[in-house]
Amino acid sequence: MGYEQAWLNYHQVKDQSFRKYLTGVYSLEEDAIICSGIRELTLAMEHMYAVTLPCDKGAAESGIHLRKNSEADLGQEGYHIYPEGPVFVIEGCTSQGILYGIFQLLRRLQTEVVAEEINDNKLPDNPLRMLNHWDNMDGSIERGYAGHSFFFKDNEVLVNERTLDYARLAASVGINGVVINNVNVKNAATFLITPRYFADLRKIQEIFASYGIKLFLSLNFAAPLELGGLQSADPASDTVKDWWTDKLKEVFQELPGFGGFLVKADSEGRPGPFTYGRTHAEGANMLADIISPYGGIIIWRCFVYNCRQDWRDLETDRARAGYDHFQPLDGAFRDNVILQIKNGPMDFQVREPVSPLFGGMKATNQILEVQIAQEYTGQQKHVCYLLPMFREILNFRTHCEQDKDTVGDLISGRTYGQKHGGMAAVINTGADENWTGHDLAAANWYGFGRLSFDRNLTAEEIAAEWVLLTFGSDPKAMAVVHGILMNSWNVYESYTSPLGIGWMVNPGYHYGPNVDGYEYDRWGTYHRADHRGLGVDRSSKGTGYATQYHEPNASLYETIDTCPEELLLFFHYVEYAHCLSSGKTLIQHIYDTHFEGADVVEATVKGWKGLEGILEPIAYERVLARLENQELHAKEWRDVVCSYFYRKSGIADERNRQIF
Numbered sequence: 001m002g003y004e005q006a007w008l009n010y011h012q013v014k015d016q017s018f019r020k021y022l023t024g025v026y027s028l029e030e031d032a033i034i035c036s037g038i039r040e041l042t043l044a045m046e047h048m049y050a051v052t053l054p055c056d057k058g059a060a061e062s063g064i065h066l067r068k069n070s071e072a073d074l075g076q077e078g079y080h081i082y083p084e085g086p087v088f089v090i091e092g093c094t095s096q097g098i099l100y101g102i103f104q105l106l107r108r109l110q111t112e113v114v115a116e117e118i119n120d121n122k123l124p125d126n127p128l129r130m131l132n133h134w135d136n137m138d139g140s141i142e143r144g145y146a147g148h149s150f151f152f153k154d155n156e157v158l159v160n161e162r163t164l165d166y167a168r169l170a171a172s173v174g175i176n177g178v179v180i181n182n183v184n185v186k187n188a189a190t191f192l193i194t195p196r197y198f199a200d201l202r203k204i205q206e207i208f209a210s211y212g213i214k215l216f217l218s219l220n221f222a223a224p225l226e227l228g229g230l231q232s233a234d235p236a237s238d239t240v241k242d243w244w245t246d247k248l249k250e251v252f253q254e255l256p257g258f259g260g261f262l263v264k265a266d267s268e269g270r271p272g273p274f275t276y277g278r279t280h281a282e283g284a285n286m287l288a289d290i291i292s293p294y295g296g297i298i299i300w301r302c303f304v305y306n307c308r309q310d311w312r313d314l315e316t317d318r319a320r321a322g323y324d325h326f327q328p329l330d331g332a333f334r335d336n337v338i339l340q341i342k343n344g345p346m347d348f349q350v351r352e353p354v355s356p357l358f359g360g361m362k363a364t365n366q367i368l369e370v371q372i373a374q375e376y377t378g379q380q381k382h383v384c385y386l387l388p389m390f391r392e393i394l395n396f397r398t399h400c401e402q403d404k405d406t407v408g409d410l411i412s413g414r415t416y417g418q419k420h421g422g423m424a425a426v427i428n429t430g431a432d433e434n435w436t437g438h439d440l441a442a443a444n445w446y447g448f449g450r451l452s453f454d455r456n457l458t459a460e461e462i463a464a465e466w467v468l469l470t471f472g473s474d475p476k477a478m479a480v481v482h483g484i485l486m487n488s489w490n491v492y493e494s495y496t497s498p499l500g501i502g503w504m505v506n507p508g509y510h511y512g513p514n515v516d517g518y519e520y521d522r523w524g525t526y527h528r529a530d531h532r533g534l535g536v537d538r539s540s541k542g543t544g545y546a547t548q549y550h551e552p553n554a555s556l557y558e559t560i561d562t563c564p565e566e567l568l569l570f571f572h573y574v575e576y577a578h579c580l581s582s583g584k585t586l587i588q589h590i591y592d593t594h595f596e597g598a599d600v601v602e603a604t605v606k607g608w609k610g611l612e613g614i615l616e617p618i619a620y621e622r623v624l625a626r627l628e629n630q631e632l633h634a635k636e637w638r639d640v641v642c643s644y645f646y647r648k649s650g651i652a653d654e655r656n657r658q659i660f
């Protein structure tokens with residue numbers, strides 16, 4: 001077995017206290033979502049207790065009862081699961097809530113909780129919990145590291161077993177929306193909203209819907225030209241509006257229950273309203289007005305910057321771009337537009353400050369976009385469990401208000417009461433048997449879903465759950481895998497890019513060390529490294545980026561002395577001889593962290609080898625191969641980065657290690 005069911009493996013459980021409820025599963029309802037839930041329960045109980053669960057309509061004296069109770073205080077998606085005498089109740093106001101309750105019950109049983117002690121009551125913290133696929137219709141995946149797409153191949157839409165398994169996995173962690181195609185909508189993908197693809201999309205949509213997931217598509221803003229043969233895609237043009245009106249009518253007729261569109265406009269060569277002298281609000285609102293009668297939403301990305309900027313020009317700063325473009329438009333977007341904001345101002349680097357757009361806008365719906373595809377964090381070749389990072393982001397206090405001012409508060413609508421908002425992750429899946437290439441990368445998919453549903457779960461708790469559900473309850477396996485995951489983000493950071501400076505990767509591919517190698521900066525100057533020091537002055541005396549934050553954050557980032565050290569080089573130019581809080585100079589910190597990081601990876605490989613014979617051989621070997629490769633590459637990173645800064649600074653390593 002190679003873990004193709006990922007965390008839905010359903011191992012046998014030791015605790016037998018639930019067995020008494022296995023007389024049957026009873027439900028008065030029989031819609032598609034309830035049927036999925038019952039199927040899942042039956043499958044799980046077979047594996048966990050070797051019991052074939054009878055299923056019946058109506059009520060019985062005992063067993064598992066799925067109870068739809070519109071009076072309960074559980075919103076549209078919440079659940080309450082609890083024992084009630086001889087009955088175990090799974091309650092929700094909706095079928096979707098009940099489905100989430102079922103998955104919660106299965107999780108709890110897998111983690112050996114005593115049945116009588118279960119009493120879980122939860123409404124999701126975020127209204128939208130989405131996965132964004134960057135899948136192209138030729139079957140390739142932009143920034144995909146786990147094989148080909150399972151949604152598209154040779155310009156056709158695929159619907160098969162995997163679609164169903166995917167929906168099960170996604171729903172089991174609370175995902176309720178999926179965008180199946182790349183935000184860079186080109187070629188055949190533009191035609192997804194034409195009759196050629198509707199029948200297949202409808203099949204995907206039905207599978208998704210039976211797990212409470214809405215289908216979304218990425219949209220080409222220039223579709224009126226490319227599909228409609230119009231001369232323009234100007235959002236103010238009546239002809240363009242008429243075209244979209246007809247198009248969306250057709251889309252919703254063909255795909256009832258369709259969620260809406262994700263739009264990347266005026267970014268990295270994609271078309272958008274700028275071409276016509278219109279703002280992003282004008283562009284987004286035009287689509288929002290037309291989609292509104294169908295209950296659809298427009299998710300508009302804020303990843304807009306000038307990728308042709310001259311990095312030698314000290315006045316321009318890519319980090320400023322998101323805020324500069326969108327903050328002035330706060331309040332200008334329709335209710336059914338949601339701005340999707342990457343967690344940091346740059347691009348999914350291993351360490352970035354939180355985007356100042358969070359807290360910068362008060363009257364705009366917002367989604368936090370993170371990336372679990374690990375484009376810049378090891379590409380699923382290196383282990384990098386990102387939940388500790390996501391927790392930090394959600395807990396970041398923006399100080400836009402006295403309280404309820406964290407990113408988590410803002411995106412969930414707690415701060416300003418917005419109805420739409422939530423979290424989206426650029427997903428790390430592909431056609432590889434284990435879904436994510438690196439078996440341990442599945443923890444990011446699992447964890448993203450869990451955290452977006454329940455923001456109070458800690459990264460540790462999520463990791464522990466995932467390890468247990470995936471690999472079973474062997475204590476040694478649990479300890480080793482948990483330890484690897486929890487360390488992995490810091491370790492990756494330590495041998496790659498120091499103190500928030502970012503990039504340092506091969507252009508285009510974004511993997512492997514190349515200090516001057518950021519593709520949009522062919523002058524190799526983004527890091528401002530010279531013989532004295534490195535880092536970018538983003539204080540008010542520099543690019544001014546730090547001033548985009550509310551106080552006291554702005555002042556904190558303003559000076560070298562107060563700036564959080566892990567972001568020092570993001571905000572300041574710092575001399576190599578500068579003394580850090582550890583007592584080490586900056587250059588020595590760079591040397592030491594790179595050596596330590598590579599050493600930890602070496603030790604990790606050894607630790608993993610201790611699991612031979614404990615884990616399933618296929619997964620054991622697969623992870624081992626990845627870890628050995630990581631060790632090799634961590635050493636390469638270490639050597640390239642250390643020697644670069646040794647040459648620049650001319651300052652030797654105090655510990656006289658060999659720097660290649």
Ligand code: GCW
Binds near residue numbers: 347
């Ligand atoms: O980081 C960049 C990636 C692009 C991606 C873009 C985006 C889909 O390198 O591959 O395009 O971000 O987020 O739109």
